Structures are given as structure tokens and as C-alpha cells.
Amino acid sequence: MSAANLRARVRAEMTEEIKTVARRHLATDGANLSLRGVARDLQMASSAVYRYFASRDDLLTALIIDAYNEVGDAAERAAAAGTTPLEKWLAACHAMRDWALANPHQWALIYGSPVPGYQAPQDTVGPATRVLLLLGATLGEAYRNGLVREREPLSGGFARELEPIAASFMPGLPPRVVADTLSAFFQLCGAISAELFGQLNNSIDDDRRGFFEYQMRSAASLAGLV
Amino acid sequence: MSAANLRARVRAEMTEEIKTVARRHLATDGANLSLRGVARDLQMASSAVYRYFASRDDLLTALIIDAYNEVGDAAERAAAAGTTPLEKWLAACHAMRDWALANPHQWALIYGSPVPGYQAPQDTVGPATRVLLLLGATLGEAYRNGLVREREPLSGGFARELEPIAASFMPGLPPRVVADTLSAFFQLCGAISAELFGQLNNSIDDDRRGFFEYQMRSAASLAGLV
DNA sequence: CAAATTCAAGAGCACTGCTCTCGTTGTGGC
């Protein structure tokens, strides 16, 4: 019993150690993570790593889930510190950007182009939607408190597709709020990716944070948040 | 003389053929382009390809420049067909999205996460900014024709950083127009990448085009375009 | 025509992900 727990614990520690070294490799060597490289760093045979991760993609998946949860944690923590919905909104956005700037390769892993041939398994969709749900909850709270500008309802096919989503994730809220949440989330990701992937080079160098905040305030106002 | 031209022409044709096969590989096999693979398809030794491209990165760079020019062409052509600035704006956005949907891997090449260890050379910045400049020109034209809502001027450090850019690329226009152009461009890229990289799965399936247009209309209105 | 340059091909190096087999080590049931 306790022996079994011991072995399981050793396995868990080893798994975590592999992920830690892999994250370090990711941070220094870029996105082409070498399984043999992390095995070398751990002074073990490359084949031994396969006892813990069935393939390189499996290791990447584990890193991706962790990364999603890290940004999710950071954003939720930052939002919790704010008082008004707009404060929470901006805090979550800044937390996400700060995390991305601190962990650019992990950001690329989750919000950049999908890794060649890699198909995200179902395990990732839960952690992946945390920030989106946080933005939605913030906007929903504002809506219930009358802090969202009245807008004309959506029209078009996508509006009808959003109705069941609004009903299940944000009950009582019009589909337009869902649409704006999605749009703002994409704008958030776009702004961060653009800055991170060098699209801002030679234009804004010093006050990128200020420009980012300008964009996120715009996104909030676009969503009707006053 | 003519012989020299002939040899140069053969070389150009060969270069183009390699790029074509590489593009086909990119479209089918995903982003991990194998130089040996395209050499096999061309029935030549892998070492022979190095007569035309010094490295795999050089080949990728050539493909990236071509891709930038393809989206640039498509967007400019679409914008030219529109009459009002808003029409041109939306046409350019849709053209970009259509091209991305038709060439997802090339899109990932230019607007996804940078390839591991790859540093974009200076040759790419010109083609890379074509769509951005097109959006800026459209917005600038609208501004000169009084079709842009009056907004309060920008404040903050990034506004001062944008002034020289406004002066050189959009003379006579306030920095806020430059900021909104940049922001809209990032929103455009973000919306397309999100759709392309699967962030819209299980939410909007049928009318993605409609949702995209909703977002781009929002971006235009955010920029003050009436 | 001879010299010089360009080109294609092949061998080879160091690397990768992954599989298989082989001993070893630790674990649960009797």
C-alpha cells in the first residue's frame, strides 16, 4: 500500500521533472523540443522517457495543458484583485500579456500555429477555455449590473448558432454578449501574438504596454462595457 | 549572351519549381517541410537543392515572401473593387480570410508562431506590411473625405512613438488613425488565426463568415469609420 | 579549343523520433 504509493509518487516526480526540463529546453532552444535532449539533461536513455510519455506529442500535450492552466490561473488571480468589471477585464488582459512576455515559447505553443501534424486532444479544451470563460463571466456580471451599453440584437446565422452557447454558458444573456466576448478574446490573443511575434518591431518599442491597454480598453468599449 | 540568359532562365525555372513542390508539400504534409522530400519529388539528390537555396530556412524565407505578396495582391485587388472606404475595408478583410482558408499552412507560416530558430530577414518586412499599409491608406482616404468620426487625441508614450510613423506613412493624419490601423490589423490577424487554428470549434460552425464580418465591421467602427 | 565555372550526384556526419530486446529492480499474492 504505502510502497505502491511510494512508487506512484516517484513516477509522478519523474514525470514532473521531465516536464520541467522540457519547459526549460522550450524556453532556451525554441519550439523544436528534442526528446533526446531532455533525456540527456536528465542523464537517462532516451528510450526511458517513453515510459512516461508515449510520444513527443504526448509530452507536448502535457506542456500545453499546463500552459493553459498557468495563463488561466494568472488571469483569474488578476481579475479577482479588481473591483469593477472594467478593472477585472483589464487586469486579466494584462496578466495574460505579462505571462506571454515571460513565457513566449509556451505562448506560441498554445496560441501560435498548431505544431506540425499535432491534433489537440480533448483533454486540452477544458483548460483552453478558462480565460475565455473568465472574460465572459466578467462581461456577464457587468451586464447584470447594468454596466453594459444597450445594443441592438445580433442578426445573421452566427447569431442563432451562438444562442445555445449563450444559454448554457451565460444564461439570461443575449447572444451579442457572447459574440463580443469571443471577438474580444480573439483581439486579445491577436494583440499579444502580434507583439510577441515581432509585428510591432520598428514602430512601438518603449510603451508597448500602453498601446496594449489602449487596445484592450477599445475591445471592452466595443463589447459595451462602460 | 543568349546562352547566359538561357542558363539563368533555366535556373529561375528550377528555383520556381522547387518552391512549387515545397508549397505542395506544405499544403499536404503540414508545416514540417522536408528538403529531402521535395528533392525526392523532383527526382534529384537532396544536395542538388542546395545549389538553389543555401538552407532550409532560405527556402522557407522565399516561401514566406511569396505568401506575403499573395495575400497583399489578393487584398489590394479586392479593395480596388470597392467604392466606399468601408466597402474597401471589408473587401480587403474578406480577401485575406479567404486566402487564409485556402492556404492555411502558408498563413501559419507568415502569421503563426515563428518557425523554431527562424529569424525573419530584412527582405520580408516590405511584403509583410502591404496589407497593413492598405488598411492605413483606406482609413486615411476616409479621414480626408470626412468619413472618420472625430475622436479625442491619443495620450501616453506610445502616442508619441506613433507620431513619426504617422508623419512618414500617413502625412497629415493624427497618430490615433495609425494606432487604430495597427489595432484593427491585429484584430484581423487574430480573428483569422483563431478561426484557422480551431479556436472556433464547437461554437460557430456554419456562419463563420458572418461572424468574421461582424468582427471586422466592429473593428472599422472602432477605428471611427462610419 | 582549352579553361573555368556551374551543376548534379553520392557518400557521409550528426542528429531526430521511435521500437525492440535485454537484464534488473521493485511489487502484490500466496
Added chain:
DNA sequence: GCCACAACGAGAGCAGTGCTCTTGAATTTG
């Protein structure tokens, strides 16, 4: 306490990669 069994680590090996070097043929140039 012993024994079968599962988990484990290591090593060899396979097929693939980017890239370099050398060799020989073809083509352009003086």
C-alpha cells in the same frame, strides 16, 4: 518469505532529417 509479474532503465538499431564534402560531368567563357 518466496515467487511470479509488472514496471523500469539501458542499449542497439531503424528510418528519417539538415547539411557538407568530394567527385565527375556538362556548360559557359576567354
